[in-house]
Amino acid sequence: MNRTGPGWRILVTAILAIVAVYFLVPVYWLIIASTKTTDELLGTSPLWFTGDPHLWSNLSQVFSYNGHIYLRWVGNTILYSGVGALAATLLAAAAGYAMAKFEFRGREAVFNIVLGGVLVPATVLALPLYLMFSSAGLADTYWSVLLPSVVSPFGVYLCRIYCEASVPDDLLEAARVDGAGELRIFFTVVLRIISPALVTVFLFQLIGIWNNYFLPLVMLSDPNLYPLPLGLMSWMSITDRVPVLYQLTVGGSLVSVVPLAIAIVVLQRFWRTGLTAGSVKA
Amino acid sequence: MRSRRTPWLFLAPFAVLFLAFFVVPIGYAIWQSFIGVRRTGALGLGGSQTTFAGLRNYADALAQTAFVPSVLRILLFGVVVVPVMIIAATALALLLDAASARWPRFFRTAYFLPYGIPGVLASIIWTFLYLPGMSPILEVFGWFGIQAEPLAGDGVLWAIANITIWEFAGYNMLVVVAQLQAVPAELYDAARVDGANAWHMVWRIKFPLIRPAVVLTTVFTIIGTIQLFSEPIVLKRSAPAITNDYTPNISAYNQAFLYNNYGLAAAEAVLLALVAFVLSFGFLRLVGRGGRAGGAR
Numbered sequence: 001m002n003r004t005g006p007g008w009r010i011l012v013t014a015i016l017a018i019v020a021v022y023f024l025v026p027v028y029w030l031i032i033a034s035t036k037t038t039d040e041l042l043g044t045s046p047l048w049f050t051g052d053p054h055l056w057s058n059l060s061q062v063f064s065y066n067g068h069i070y071l072r073w074v075g076n077t078i079l080y081s082g083v084g085a086l087a088a089t090l091l092a093a094a095a096g097y098a099m100a101k102f103e104f105r106g107r108e109a110v111f112n113i114v115l116g117g118v119l120v121p122a123t124v125l126a127l128p129l130y131l132m133f134s135s136a137g138l139a140d141t142y143w144s145v146l147l148p149s150v151v152s153p154f155g156v157y158l159c160r161i162y163c164e165a166s167v168p169d170d171l172l173e174a175a176r177v178d179g180a181g182e183l184r185i186f187f188t189v190v191l192r193i194i195s196p197a198l199v200t201v202f203l204f205q206l207i208g209i210w211n212n213y214f215l216p217l218v219m220l221s222d223p224n225l226y227p228l229p230l231g232l233m234s235w236m237s238i239t240d241r242v243p244v245l246y247q248l249t250v251g252g253s254l255v256s257v258v259p260l261a262i263a264i265v266v267l268q269r270f271w272r273t274g275l276t277a278g279s280v281k282a
Numbered sequence: 283m284r285s286r287r288t289p290w291l292f293l294a295p296f297a298v299l300f301l302a303f304f305v306v307p308i309g310y311a312i313w314q315s316f317i318g319v320r321r322t323g324a325l326g327l328g329g330s331q332t333t334f335a336g337l338r339n340y341a342d343a344l345a346q347t348a349f350v351p352s353v354l355r356i357l358l359f360g361v362v363v364v365p366v367m368i369i370a371a372t373a374l375a376l377l378l379d380a381a382s383a384r385w386p387r388f389f390r391t392a393y394f395l396p397y398g399i400p401g402v403l404a405s406i407i408w409t410f411l412y413l414p415g416m417s418p419i420l421e422v423f424g425w426f427g428i429q430a431e432p433l434a435g436d437g438v439l440w441a442i443a444n445i446t447i448w449e450f451a452g453y454n455m456l457v458v459v460a461q462l463q464a465v466p467a468e469l470y471d472a473a474r475v476d477g478a479n480a481w482h483m484v485w486r487i488k489f490p491l492i493r494p495a496v497v498l499t500t501v502f503t504i505i506g507t508i509q510l511f512s513e514p515i516v517l518k519r520s521a522p523a524i525t526n527d528y529t530p531n532i533s534a535y536n537q538a539f540l541y542n543n544y545g546l547a548a549a550e551a552v553l554l555a556l557v558a559f560v561l562s563f564g565f566l567r568l569v570g571r572g573g574r575a576g577g578a579r
Contacts, residue, residue: 012383019374020392023452026407027395029418033410041410046418095296102289110293117304119501119562121509123531124555127538127547128307128314148303156296182288211400213512214531218539229402236406237519250410253403264398265391 027257034058034254038246058251065248070255072224073231077210077256079142080227084149085205089198092152096159097190101167111160117153123214130218144219145227149209155201162197163190203267210260228256308555314548315339339549347537348527349550353557355439356529360507360561363443367503370447371454372496376484378455379462390459393452401449405516408445409433413520433521441521442513450506454499461495462488497569501562508558511535530554 033041035053044050063070098104099111129148133139167190175185191198216230223234232252235245318335343349374393378386396404411417412432423430432441465488473487511531518524526540527533530550538547 009384012377012380013385016374016377016383016389020389023392023396023448025419026404026411026448029411030407032418033416041416046416046421091296091299094292098289098292102292104286104289107289110297113305114300117300119505119559120304120308121505121555121558123509123511123534124311124551124558125304125307127534127544127551128310129303130538131314131544132307132310147299151296151299151303153300153304182291186292207398213400213402213515214535218535229400232406233402233516236409236516249406253406257399257403261395261398265395 027261030250030254030257033250034247036247036250038243041246041250054247055251058247059255061244062248062251062255069223069231070252073226073228074256076142076225077227080145080149080216081206081209084146084209085202087150088152088155088205089202091150092155092201093159093191093194093198094186095156096161097163097167097186097194099156100160100163101169101172101190111156114153114156117151118157122212126214126218129215133219139219140221140225142225145216145225148215149205149212152201152205152208155205158197158201158204159194162194167193199267207264228252232256311548311551314544315552317545319545335545339545340553342546343549343553347533347546348525349530349533349553352527352530352533353553356508356510359439359443359510360504362440363446363507364500364503366443367447367451367454368496368500370451371499372458372492374451374455375458375462375492376488378459379488380480390456394456395452396449397453397456399449401445401512402516404449405445405513408441408448409517409520412441412517433517434523436523438514438517438521438523442510442517445513446507446510450503454503457499458492458495461492465491493569497566501565504561504565505558508554508561530557 029046032046032049035049035055035058036044037054037058040050040054095114099107125148129144130139133141133144138144171189172185175189180188210227210229213229213233216227220226220230223231226234232249235249235252239245239249316335316337316339318333318338319331377383378390383389399407411419414420414429414431420430432438432444469487470483473483478486509531510529514524514528514532518528526536531554534547534550534554537543537550
C-alpha cells in the first residue's frame with residue numbers, strides 16, 4: 001500500500017474531519033441555541049434554527065437582566081484575567097531574567113522551589129488562601145482573586161530558558177559600559193528581546209485565570225465581584241425557579257466564548273511550551 | 283555598576299508574592315491539618331477551642347468520610363482518561379504532521395478551539411448536550427434507535443471524561459505539534475535517503491523526538507485529573523449520581539464550606555497533593571528508566 005497516494009490522503013482527511021465534527025458540535029449547538037427562547041430550546045429540534053430567530057432579543061436580555069450585571073461580570077473578567085496576566089508576566093520576566101543572567105548564591109535552589117510550584121494542584125492552595133484572606137479581612141474583594149493570580153511559576157521557568165537562549169551577554173555588557181542602569185537595561189533591552197516569550201506567558205496566565213473556577217468560587221460571595229464563569233453558573237443554578245435563565249445562560253455563554261475563542265485561534269502560534277521556546281529565536 | 287543586590291532586586295517582587303501565595307498557604311494547610319476544634323459546655327455552646335489533633339484529621343479523612351472512595355473513583359477516571367487523552371493528542375498531532383492531510387491549519391484550529399472555553403462554560407454547554415430533548419447528539423442517536431441518558435446513573439463519570447477530553451485533547455495535541463515542528467527537516471531527508479518508510483519515520487524518528495512533549499502533557503494531565511472539580515460540580519444539578527464526596531476536591535470543598543470542618547478539609551487537600559506528587563514523580567521515574575533502557579538498545 002502506498003502511504004502517500006490519493007487513497008491514503010482521503011482516509012487521513014476523513015478521519016481528521018470526523019474528529020473536527022466532535023470538537024465543533026458543541027459550538028455549533030451553542031450558536032443554534034442562542035437564537036431560541038427557553039420554550040423553543042425545550043420544544044424544537046436542536047439540530048437547526050427555528051423560522052423566527054431571537055438572537056438579538058436574547059442578547060439584549062443577557063446584557064440588561066438584573067441591572068446589567070452581565071456587563072459587570074465582563075468587566076470583572078477583564079480585570080482578573082487581563083490585569084492579573086499582565087502583572088504575572090512582568091513579575092515572571094524580571095525573575096526569569098535574574099535567574100538567567102546573574103550568578104548568585106542559592107539561584108538553583110530558588111529555581112527548583114519555583115519549578116516545584118508548577119506541580120502544586122491549584123485547588124490545594126485555594127482553601128488555605130481563603131482562610132488567610134478572610135483573617136486579613138480581604139476575602140470577598142477584588143484583591144482576593146487578583147493577588148494569587150499574579151504568581152506564575154511556569155512563566156518564570158519559560159522566561160528563564162528564553163533569556164538564556166536569546167539575550168546575549170555582550171549586549172548587556174555593552175549597555176552597562178554605555179552607562180545604562182540595570183532597570184533601564186531590563187525595560188528597554190531585555191523585555192524587547194524576550195517579547196515572544198512574554199506573549200506566551202501572558203496567554204498561558206490569561207487562560208489559567210479565566211479557567212480557574214475554584215479560587216473565585218471560594219473567595220467571592222458578592223455577585224458584583226463575580227467573573228463570567230461564576231456568574232453564568234449562578235444563573236444556571238436557578239433555572240428551575242426562573243426558566244428564562246435557560247436562554248440567558250446559553251446567550252451569555254455564547255457572548256463569553258466567542259471573543260476569546262477567536263483570540264485563541266488568531267494567537268495560536270504563540271502557544272509554545274517550555275520545551276520548544278528556547279529553539280524559536282526572536 | 284551592577285552590584286550583588288541587582289539579581290535580588292529583579293527577583294524580589296515575584297519571590298515575595300510566591301512566598302505569600304504559594305509557600306505560606308502550603309505551610310498553613312499542613313499546620314491546619316493537625317488542628318482540631320473542640321466544643322465545650324452543654325451542646326457545645328460554651329464556645330470552641332482549637333487543639334492539637336495530631337493525625338486525627340488524617341485518620342478521619344481515611345476512615346470516616348467517603349474520601350477514599352472519591353480517590354479511588356478519580357484513579358479509575360485517570361486510568362481511562364489519561365491514556366485516551368495522550369494517545370488521541372499524539373495520534374492527531376502525527377496525522378496532522380503527516381503532510382498527507384488536507385487543510386491541516388483548519389483542523390488544528392478546530393481541535394484547539396475548546397481550550398479557550400473555561401471548564402465551567404464547557405460543562406454548562408455539555409450539560410445541555412447530555413439532556414434528552416435539548417441535545418442534537420442524542421437526537422441523531424435516536425434516529426438509529428439508540429436511547430442514551432448520559433447524566434442518569436453511574437455512567438456520568440464517563441460523561442465527565444468526555445468533557446475533559448473535549449477541553450484538553452487539542453491543547454495537548456498542540457504541545458506535541460510544536461515539538462514535531464522543532465525537528466530539523468534534514469533529519470527526515472536523511473532517513474528517507476536511508477530508505478525509511480512512513481512507519482519507520484513515525485516509530486524510529488518522530489516518537490523518540492516527541493517523547494519529552496508526551497511526557498510533559500502526561501504529567502499535566504495527571505495533575506489536572508486529580509484536581510477534577512468544576513465539571514462534576516456543574517453536572518451535579520442534573521446528575522443524581524454526583525454526591526458531595528464525588529471527587530477529592532469536591533469533598534474537601536464541602537468539608538470546608540458546608541460543614542466548617544477546616545482541619546479535615548486541609549488534611550484532605552494535603553493528602554491530595556501527596557497523591558499528585560507520588561503519581562507525577564512516579565510517572566517521571568518510570569519513563570526516565572524506560573528512556574535509558576531504550577537508549578541502550
